[in-house]
Amino acid sequence: MSEIANPEDLPDRNSLNKGAADRGRRHFLQYVAGATAARAGLCGCGIHPALAASSTTTTPGAGPVVDPGKGYLVQQIGDGLYWVTDGAYSTMFLVSSTGVIACDAPPSLGENYFRAIADVTDKPVTHLVYSHEHVDHIAGAHLFAKDVTIVAHARTAELLSSRKDQRRPAPTVTFETTYTLEQGNQRLELAYKGINHSIDNIFIFAPRQKTLMFIDVVYPGWMPYKNLGVAVDIPGFVEAHRTVLAYDFETLVAGHVSRPGNRADVETQVELVKDLVEAAEQAYASLSFPAFLKQHPPGRSGKTAWDLHQGYEQALVSQMHDGLLTKWRDRLAGTETYLRDNCWAMLETFVVQGKPDISGL
Numbered sequence: 001m002s003e004i005a006n007p008e009d010l011p012d013r014n015s016l017n018k019g020a021a022d023r024g025r026r027h028f029l030q031y032v033a034g035a036t037a038a039r040a041g042l043c044g045c046g047i048h049p050a051l052a053a054s055s056t057t058t059t060p061g062a063g064p065v066v067d068p069g070k071g072y073l074v075q076q077i078g079d080g081l082y083w084v085t086d087g088a089y090s091t092m093f094l095v096s097s098t099g100v101i102a103c104d105a106p107p108s109l110g111e112n113y114f115r116a117i118a119d120v121t122d123k124p125v126t127h128l129v130y131s132h133e134h135v136d137h138i139a140g141a142h143l144f145a146k147d148v149t150i151v152a153h154a155r156t157a158e159l160l161s162s163r164k165d166q167r168r169p170a171p172t173v174t175f176e177t178t179y180t181l182e183q184g185n186q187r188l189e190l191a192y193k194g195i196n197h198s199i200d201n202i203f204i205f206a207p208r209q210k211t212l213m214f215i216d217v218v219y220p221g222w223m224p225y226k227n228l229g230v231a232v233d234i235p236g237f238v239e240a241h242r243t244v245l246a247y248d249f250e251t252l253v254a255g256h257v258s259r260p261g262n263r264a265d266v267e268t269q270v271e272l273v274k275d276l277v278e279a280a281e282q283a284y285a286s287l288s289f290p291a292f293l294k295q296h297p298p299g300r301s302g303k304t305a306w307d308l309h310q311g312y313e314q315a316l317v318s319q320m321h322d323g324l325l326t327k328w329r330d331r332l333a334g335t336e337t338y339l340r341d342n343c344w345a346m347l348e349t350f351v352v353q354g355k356p357d358i359s360g361l
Contacts, residue, residue: 061221061333063087063258072109074116077251080186081209083260084109084116089136090260092213092253093117094206096184099126102148103188103204103213104255105140107167113140126183127151129190130171131215132201133159137255139167149173151181153192155200195233196240205247212249217241218269220254220261223334226341234349238277238356241270272328274358276346279323283316284350317343 066073066087074084080095089106093116100117102125109116117125125145130138130152141150152160152171160168173179179190189205197216204213216229217240231237244252244266252261292312298305320343329335349356 059333060331061219061257061259063221070112072112072116074119076120077209077211077260079209081206081211082116082120083251083253084113085258086112087258088256090253090255090257091137092206092211093125094183094186094188095121095123096186098184099123101125101127101129101181101183101186101188102144103129103253104131104137104215105144106137107135107139110140111143114143127181129181129188129204130156131204131213131255132156132198133163133168134198134216135165135168137215139165141169142167151175151179151190153190153200153202155192156202159200193243194236194239196236197229197231199232203243203247205249207248209251210249211251211253212244212247213253213255214240214244215255218244218252218254218261218266219257219332219334220252220259220265221333222257223272223328223332223338224269224342225256226338227345228342231345233353234345235353235356238273238358238361241266241273242361245270268331270361272332273356274361275324275327276320276342277356277358279320279343280316280346280350281355282323283319283347286319287312287316313344313347316347320347 064073064075064085066085072084072086074082076082077092081092082095083090083092085091086106086108089108091102091104091106091109091113093103094101100121100123102113102117105113105128114125125148127149128141128144128151130141130150132138132153133156150169150171151173154174154176157171157174160170175190175192177192181188181190187207189207191203191205192200193203195201201215201217205211206213216225217231217237219225219229228234228237245263250262252263252265254261289309289312292315293305293308296308296311298308317340321340324343325335325339328339346356
C-alpha cells in the first residue's frame with residue numbers, strides 16, 4: 001500500500017496551473033480494450049496512446065505509465081467524467097455545468113488531485129463522495145475546501161465518528177440505501193447493497209457515461225490484493241461480483257492497479273473466484289484435520305493439536321495454490337505474489353463465514 005503523505009509536506013494549492021486535456025471517451029475505451037487485447041495476446045491496434053507509449057508488453061495488468069515528475073495522469077472517460085491515477089491508486093471526478101463532483105480523495109494523490117481537475121476545468125469542486133471509510137482512499141479529504149458537500153453512506157459516517165481522524169472529515173449528507181446526486185447537467189447514482197470489501201462500501205454509477213466506480217473488489221488485469229483485498233466478508237465480496245455485472249456499465253473505476261477495467265475484467269475475476277471456491281472445497285474434502293493429526297501425531301515433535309492446526313491449513317493452502325498457479329500466472333499480473341494469500345482467505349471463510357454462493361455466477 002502507498003505511503004500516506006503528511007499535509008505539511010504538500011505544495012500550496014494556489015500554485016496549481018490550469019492546462020488542457022480532453023482525450024475523449026472513444027479513445028479511452030480503446031485504451032481499456034487494448035489492455036484487454038494485450039492480455040489475450042491480440043493486436044494492440046487502437047490502443048490508448050498513454051499505454052502504447054509505455055511499452056509493447058503483454059503483461060496482463062499493463063497500463064499507462066505515470067510520469068514520476070508529474071505524479072499523476074488524467075484521462076477523460078467521456079461526457080465530462082475523468083479518470084485520475086498515480087499508477088497505483090485511481091479515482092474519478094465528474095465535471096458539470098456548475099461544478100465538479102470528486103469521488104474519494106486518495107492521500108497518495110494529495111494535491112495532485114486538484115492539479116488533475118485544474119488540467120480540465122476551472123470550475124470549483126462542490127461535492128466529494130466517499131466510497132467507504134478506508135484511510136488509503138479518502139484521507140486526502142481534509143485538503144478540500146471547507147464548504148464542499150461530502151456525501152457518504154450512513155455507516156461510513158458512523159465509522160468516521162469513532163475514528164477521530166481529521167484527515168477524513170465527517171460527511172454532511174448521508175443515505176441508507178440509495179442517493180441520486182445531481183449537479184448541473186450531471187448525475188451520479190449511489191447505492192449501498194450490503195457488506196463486501198468493507199461494511200460500508202458503496203456503488204457509484206454514472207449512467208450517462210456507463211461507468212461504475214466500485215472500490216477494492218475487482219482488480220483489472222491483476223490477481224486481487226492479499227486476502228481478497230482484505231475483505232471483511234468473503235461471501236459478500238463474492239456476491240458483489242454478481243451485483244457489479246447487473247449494472248449496464250462499460251468502464252469500471254476500481255481504485256487500484258494501473259488501468260481502469262471493463263466487463264471482461266469482472267468476468268475474468270468471477271472465474272478466479274469460482275476456482276478458489278472449488279479449490280477450497282476440494283482441499284477440505286481431500287484431508288480432514290483428524291486425518292492430518294493421524295499423519296502428524298501431537299506430542300511427537302513437542303507440538304499440540306492446536307500447534308499443528310497451522311500446518312494443516314498450510315497443507316491445504318499449498319494444495320490450492322499449486323493447483324491454480326499454472327492456470328492464472330499468465331492471465332493475471334501479481335499471481336505469484338498474491339495467490340497464496342487469496343487461497344488462505346477463501347479456505348478460512350469456509351469455517352468462519354461459510355462457503356460463498358457461486359451459483360449462477
